[in-house]
Amino acid sequence: MLPALFLFSLTLFAWQRDDLAAISQRAGVLMGAGKFADAIPLYQQLVKAVPGNPGLVLNLALAQHMSGRDREAIPNFETVLKSQPKSLPALVSLGAAHLSLREPKLAVDPLERAVTVDPGNQDARGMLAGALLDLGRFEEAGEHYRSLSELAPDDPRVWYGLGMSYQSLSTRAFEQLQKIDPTSPYVSALVADTRVQRRQYRSAFFFYNEALKKLPNLHSVHAALAEVYRKTGHLDWAAAEDAKERALPPADCKLHPAECQFIGGHDLQAATPAKSAVLALETLYWQAKAANELALQSFFRLGQLPPSVELHQLRAEIARNQNQHLEAAKEWRSALELMPGNPRARQELAISLFMAQDFQGAIAETEDLLRSGPKNPELLFVAGDSWLRLEDAGKAIPFLEAALALDPQLVAAHASLGLALVRAGRNKEAVAHLEKAVELDEDGSLHYQLARAYQATGDAARATTAMAKYQDILKRVQQQKDDVAREAQIGPPR
């Protein structure tokens, strides 16, 4: 995505002394050879010697940007743009510099200007779309990716970005819906859709029926229920649900425009309602469904292209959502074959290995990343917790302590360190960490650990209280499981 170099001709400086011309020539050679850092002092000399020359300032800025010194490059790009507001290399490179510094908000303005100057510039538009996606401006990101899909239909980055834009739109609509009314039948229907994607058919069956209790005429739910029946081998019940779907009266398009758009296959309109539209539950529901549909179409196009980093990334994310972490790790490995050493992919691989309980593999990746890159609390946690799972508390403790030194709020690391300290016989120290971690306790295990640690330190009263809490949580969790099990039995159409 980085712009091409724009090297200004030496003839610009013909009136100057010969040595300046020689410096300029040397700098140009270095830039051509990719030795950007070496070119910086030469351009600094030139800028000093010939003040106010935007070409030289741009070259200096480019050298700084290309050598990773983006913070220094930015004011120089801005200087160029003051005198040459439409300078494409300055606009594009300024946007790229901000992106490198993880400042997508500041990248948007120069990149939008670059796209206005040159609407066909794929680099500028691609960077702009990515920045907008990062900023949660999904509709705008989608528009740019859509334009790019016409400019570069074979570029996997475009289809991946477009799919992610739609998926994010869908997720946002769902979250808004849930915030407005978590008990809405629309929420139930969307939850059911996600359960189908995860192949959790009993759960999907339950939620579709919850939706139908309140909205028996909601289009597409009976059809979805029929699909659940087919997937679980109940073909006769599936036929009955299909018949119910067919028997539904057509939607009133004046009252339910979004529904009509979706059913009519106009996903784009349904997914991107006018800004003035009232955010009714129904509108959000159809927006979520339509955007999801568009995301699937984009990802389908991605899947038709030759293997790419983006395709593996997508597959890895799907596998992760389905709790198939070994599959996710396989995909990240394939992605790394296409971009060897990429730190983000390696981090994702490490996390997938950790989630897949391949703790040896996770340790190998994380320790290497931590040796060669910045200390990251999540990675330190992964390394520490992996050692703990491999029953080596001695090796776990330094990683977990380092993770907490960087991020004292990392509750999972407190939990892990607490257990490691218990195993190391340091119960008193463990208590402090376990007390900080109990807020995470979903299954009672942390209260159990805390009770045992209190017991080991002679605090019988607290041990009793913590153990009682453990038992309460256990009962509650079991009750929830029983309720779900009772409700989620697949039965005949209701």
Next chain:
Amino acid sequence: MLRVRRRLGLRDNMRALSLTVAAAAFLTAADGPTPIRFHDVAGASGLNFMLENSPTSRKHMIETMPGGIAVFDYDGDGRPDIYFTNGAEIPALQKTAPKYWNRLFRNEGNWKFRDVTEQAGVAGAGYSMGAAAADYDNDGRTDLFVAGVNRNTLYRNLGNGRFEDVTEKAGIKSGEWAVAAGWFDYDRDGRLDLWVVHYAKWSTAYDRFCGDSSRGIRIYCHPKYFEGIASTLYRNRGDGTFEDVSKKAGIAAFAGRGMSVAFADYDGDGYPDAFVTNDNMPNFLFHNKGNGTFEEVSLPAGVALRDHGKAVASMGAEFKDYDNDGLPDLAVTALAGETYPLFRNTGGGNFTDATYSSKLGALTTRHSGWGLGLFDFNNDGWKDLFTANAHVNDRVEAFEPAVYRELNSVFVNDRGTFREASAGSGLTGAKAHRGAAFGDFDGDGRMDAVVSALGEPAELWQNVSADAGHWIVLKLRGTKSNRDGIGAQVRIGKQYAEMTTTVGYASSASIGIHFGLGAATVADSIEIRWPSGVKQKLSNVKADQILQVTEPD
């Protein structure tokens, strides 16, 4: 030139390193416990048993769980014989062909075994899982209980090489899925009572799909989908019949997905207690209150869960003193990623999770285990751990970084901590191992092992450890107490053991009590506390013998 020198330097360094490693290995061998060696003699011995678990595409849970074994001397010739439980045709749950028969192999000496199933009348019926051998009627002949899917069988040993099915007559109920069982005298009335462990409610109609349909991978469902059942306790009335006292004894309220049972008097009050492993649920420890009732104390005692507070797939259990402090501890097998939990008895009714401190955690975290035995395989005075390994899920490799078929393992006890001793132990053959039972089949004082495996021939591991120490086996004969002396507490020096016939996963070994004595050729003192309360002391007992000890009046 520089490169050549560097290469030479590297080679020198490597040589130095390899010498260091070799020296370290030598020192380890010299300083550490005596190595343990096994040799599989099943093929040549005539022990040609194949465990027919009848795997189906519907992945019925029962298919992955059979394999209990009993080692006992059925004909009283002094040599331990071997009984294998076997599966049945599914969904009929009938032994429709001889390949499904349970099998009894008579030990004919010199590592030769003969199939005597038909003569003995113990081919069984239904889908069998576990076995428990003991002399429940105190007639001097070891009887046999077989646990199975909706069908249990009690065989009375007639003493003429034949057994009689007395299930109905004895009042032993069937109808639930029993996995394991064990004999103990909970009320100390001199008659052995029976504890039957149940897994869950199940029938062949159960057809939940578990796995990944998109990849066409169906797997055995997670235990959470099965509703557990409580164990049953049968009190021996002494007239050949039994009474179901589960409710009266206070155990019927504790539904679990039971896998095994092990007994020991963990709190030293003279009454045997019961530990039941549960699959993905907290384990149970039933404290015998001495008045015919039990209280479940696993949580306060610290054996319900490992130190992380999460339930694991607890499989088999051994309730024995591994650290020679005179208190029975608990060793459990579980699945890969869970370790084989070890709970050390710290006295006063409390246990601590010693999985980490004993080093067993790090050694076992990648293994999955079923059968296990805490026995002193090298006779150095410390009980070692043998585990029959394999995962429960035959498609596990598609979902987890674990393997289905595994080699068995042996972990040598180095004065209270464990070391991996499998490499070089001779334990070969990755299989779907399940049950394991133990006995000294050739009378040489070294404990041998027999292991079953799903769909594959059973293994018979002759202990050939070259430098094993001296030993003694006590065969107890109760007079006031039950005839097998089950529950008797024996101390030799710092070593402590209780007479039991339950072992590991769904298995049984009625072989007396084995002690390794190391370099000692004489046991200075042997103290026995019989279940009746009678105390007995033997002095200056010669090593390397099987000693018959009768309970004094």
